[in-house]
Amino acid sequence: MVSVAILGAAGGIGQPLSLLLKLNANVSKLHLYDIVNVPGVAADISHISTNAEVKSFLGAGQLNDAVTGIDLAIIPAGVPRKPGMTRDDLFKINAGIVKTLVEAIALNSPKAFIAVISNPVNSTVPIAAEVLKSKGVFDARRLFGVTSLDVVRASRFV
Numbered sequence: 001m002v003s004v005a006i007l008g009a010a011g012g013i014g015q016p017l018s019l020l021l022k023l024n025a026n027v028s029k030l031h032l033y034d035i036v037n038v039p040g041v042a043a044d045i046s047h048i049s050t051n052a053e054v055k056s057f058l059g060a061g062q063l064n065d066a067v068t069g070i071d072l073a074i075i076p077a078g079v080p081r082k083p084g085m086t087r088d089d090l091f092k093i094n095a096g097i098v099k100t101l102v103e104a105i106a107l108n109s110p111k112a113f114i115a116v117i118s119n120p121v122n123s124t125v126p127i128a129a130e131v132l133k134s135k136g137v138f139d140a141r142r143l144f145g146v147t148s149l150d151v152v153r154a155s156r157f158v
Helices: 014-022 038-046 060-066 087-108 121-134 148-157
Strands: 002-007 027-034 053-058 072-075 113-116 143-145
Touching: 002 014, 014 027, 014 038, 027 038, 027 060, 038 053, 053 060, 060 087, 072 087, 087 113, 087 121, 113 121, 121 143
Parallel strands: 002 027, 002 072, 027 053, 072 113, 113 143
Antiparallel strands: none
16 A cells, blocks of 8 residues: 655645545545645545545645655645746746655655656756755655656647
C-alpha cells in the first residue's frame, strides 16, 4: 500500500488527480495539501467508497505534517501561465513554490518519490534536484518531471 501527498490539491490539476488517486486500490493514505480550499476538496474526495484514508492539510503551518511518512509526493502546485506572462515570469513564481515544497519533503520523507507537474517542468525539476542535493537526500531515481498533460494536449491539436 502506498501513502501519497498531492501538493496543490485544490487546483485545477490537483482536484481531478486527487479523485483518480482515491480510486486507485494501491493508495492507502491520501494527503491533500494546499494553501486554500483543500478541506472542501478532501471532504468531497473522502466520500468515495474506497479504503484510502483522506486527510487535508491547509497552509504552510501544516506542510510538514502533509509530507511526513509518504511514499510519493505529486506536485501540481503553482500558478498557470496567464496571457502576457512569459515562461520566465511563470518560473519566478513556481520555482519558489516547488522549492518550499521539496524542502519539506526532504526533511520529512527523504526517501519519497517526487513527481513535479508544476510548469515550466524543464526548470522546476532542476530546482527540486538542487534542493534535494543541498539536503543530502538526492536520488535521481526518485525525482520525475511529469509532462503527460502536455502530451495529451498536444495530441488533441495535432
